[in-house]
Amino acid sequence: MATRRATTQSAYQQIRRAIVEGRYRPGQRLVEQRIGEEFDLSRTPVREALRQLEAEGLVHSEPNRGAVVREVSLDEISDLYDLRARLEGYAAELAAQRIGPAELERLDAGIAAFEHALGADWDDELDQVRAIDDANREVHGAVLAGARHDRLGRLLERTVDVPLVFQAFRQFDRAQTERSHLFHQLIRDAILAGDGQRASALMFEHVMLGRDVLLAHLEASEAQVDELFST
Amino acid sequence: MATRRATTQSAYQQIRRAIVEGRYRPGQRLVEQRIGEEFDLSRTPVREALRQLEAEGLVHSEPNRGAVVREVSLDEISDLYDLRARLEGYAAELAAQRIGPAELERLDAGIAAFEHALGADWDDELDQVRAIDDANREVHGAVLAGARHDRLGRLLERTVDVPLVFQAFRQFDRAQTERSHLFHQLIRDAILAGDGQRASALMFEHVMLGRDVLLAHLEASEAQVDELFST
DNA sequence: CATGCCCGAATTGTATACATTTTCGCTCGA
DNA sequence: TCGAGCGAAAATGTATACAATTCGGGCATG
DSSP: OOOOSHHHHHHHHHHHHHHHTTSSOTTOEEOHHHHHHHHTOOHHHHHHHHHHHHHHTSEEEETTTEEEEOOOOHHHHHHHHHHHHHHHHHHHHHHHHHOOHHHHHHHHHHHHHHHHHHHSOOSOHHHHHHHHHHHHHHHHHHHHHHHTOHHHHHHIIIIIOOTHHHHHHHHOOHHHHHHHHHHHHHHHHHHHTTOHHHHHHHHHHHHHHHHHHHHHHHHHTTOOGGGGGGO | OOOOSHHHHHHHHHHHHHHHTTSSOTTOEEOHHHHHHHHTOOHHHHHHHHHHHHHHTSEEEETTTEEEEOOOOHHHHHHHHHHHHHHHHHHHHHHHHHOOHHHHHHHHHHHHHHHHHHHSOOSOHHHHHHHHHHHHHHHHHHHHHHHTOHHHHHHHHHTSOOTHHHHHHHHOOHHHHHHHHHHHHHHHHHHHTTOHHHHHHHHHHHHHHHHHHHHHHHHHTTOOGGGGGGO
């Protein structure tokens, strides 16, 4: 990732994390000046970071009225996961044909990290969720890299990758997380075997299972979306 | 589309058009100051426009080294069309289930405009290409709107929609353009009939046919990509 | 003559000042 | 009491000034 000069990049990462982890809630206004003071920056880099986040769809902004954290409805979540399932399925299919040793190694490392995060004894549960989320990102990132399709990779990393994944892991119980781990391994094996069909189908299913869990939680609690963030 | 205040938006549109139509060639540096003078703006809106274009993938930029028009290899073009075919196929599938009367009307209007652009007698061939490109955009945009999937729409409109489509129409002969027109109508009928399967397959094929024509031209002339732009 | 270093011009990154627009409370009048 | 209109405060949009970085050319040196 093109690390711009430190300030813009730091603004970007901090704002992003705050949104993804739910500290900035959906609908909340993001005032440039205020955020700048919070991170001790001028408005310029904050502004640029907000524009980046807008391009990624995490933030919505209107002409002279500034940026707000984007709100997502249940239907949109459902649609979004459908889309992710297709795109990542396609990525897995390509990876089965194109992956190289470096990306395979990264994939295995991600899987190992996931297992480690799952097993270790954590003081702070939020830290565990972060570790699992990071490892998960690494696994999916490795598949994307293996697909060797620049544009697809950027779409998935920077546009479809919403806060939802992180929030989803909060909702996952242990069994569900272990099931994710299993799917990661199956996907790895299919890719290693060069079987694009199976890799694609497994990835599709893997994402859709995540969708089901998340939606079930949301519907069961009759929650508005931002209910998710109130934990 | 969120029209920001005039200057940024105008910088964005002018730079974009210059890239899409090939006046700014792949690999060319885009110096903020110079462009600002060209359009009589300060660097600020130019800078913002460039960042937007970077997010869309039309421009590539590195940390302290500025922006250049992105270069695209033959393989990437092929991959890109594959991706577009899948995404637009999916959009057509959704549209068959979700489209409403307003979008259908827009679709028909786009098809009519395409036919008109194809038939009229043009002084300037470039104007005809522009008219055809606009009508084509309208048709595909209507399908996207009918899919009622915000994120998908934005991906296709703002991220995968590269200069290639415009360049492709330059390469099309009359028969190929008429074939596109035919497919537009078939897709419309399938959507109207609510047949997602067929709509999806037709759209997939439609995009892939465009890919084939473009790639055939490129390979036949043993061209580098920017050969396209030298006309 | 080749090579490496240093300096300066060009360009990007960041901060700040100014202009324009929006927001929101308040007064005034029906 | 309620609503329209006004105006000040706040926030965004744009311009400009300043800092840091990159890149290339010239000069010294081996």
